Amino acid sequence: DDMDTRAFLVEALGNAEESEWSDVLEPFVNGGLQACLAALRKPQVLAKSLKALEKETQHEEEKASPLAFAFLQVLHPGVLFASGLHTVASCARACRAAHEATQKADLWQSHTLGTCSRWSLPAPMAKKIAWQKEFLRLVRPRC
Numbered sequence: 001d002d003m004d005t006r007a008f009l010v011e012a013l014g015n016a017e018e019s020e021w022s023d024v025l026e027p028f029v030n031g032g033l034q035a036c037l038a039a040l041r042k043p044q045v046l047a048k049s050l051k052a053l054e055k056e057t058q059h060e061e062e063k064a065s066p067l068a069f070a071f072l073q074v075l076h077p078g079v080l081f082a083s084g085l086h087t088v089a090s091c092a093r094a095c096r097a098a099h100e101a102t103q104k105a106d107l108w109q110s111h112t113l114g115t116c117s118r119w120s121l122p123a124p125m126a127k128k129i130a131w132q133k134e135f136l137r138l139v140r141p142r143c
Contacts, residue, residue: 068095108132
């Protein structure tokens with residue numbers, strides 16, 4: 001009854017032909033297979049199930065764990081600006097919200113301009129720049 005199993009079943013049933021539904025459901029249903037098949041034959045049942053799963057997934061994403069919230073309270077934006085990329089990458093893996101904090105353009109702009117200054121490279125002059133890509137282009141040049 002976990003969300004991953006429900007998502008798998010809805011996706012598998014959506015990709016299967018109606019004649020294959022019983023094969024998909026059989027490992028998950030203890031009795032009542034015919035009732036499940038009858039319910040699936042009703043119009044838009046799979047579409048409604050998919051929509052409900054999307055809402056549930058969105059709701060789960062919106063709920064941040066208390067540990068993630070505490071981490072973000074401690075993770076002041078200035079810490080990321082002063083940190084090296086190894087620390088930024090480690091923070092990005094800590095939780096989804098921290099990952100979002102490490103993706104902000106001004107963080108990468110700061111790192112990019114600092115790298116240009118440090119290595120005496122010309123600073124990017126374009127108005128719209130994907131700063132993370134620009135930084136990675138500078139530190140990992142391709143021939």
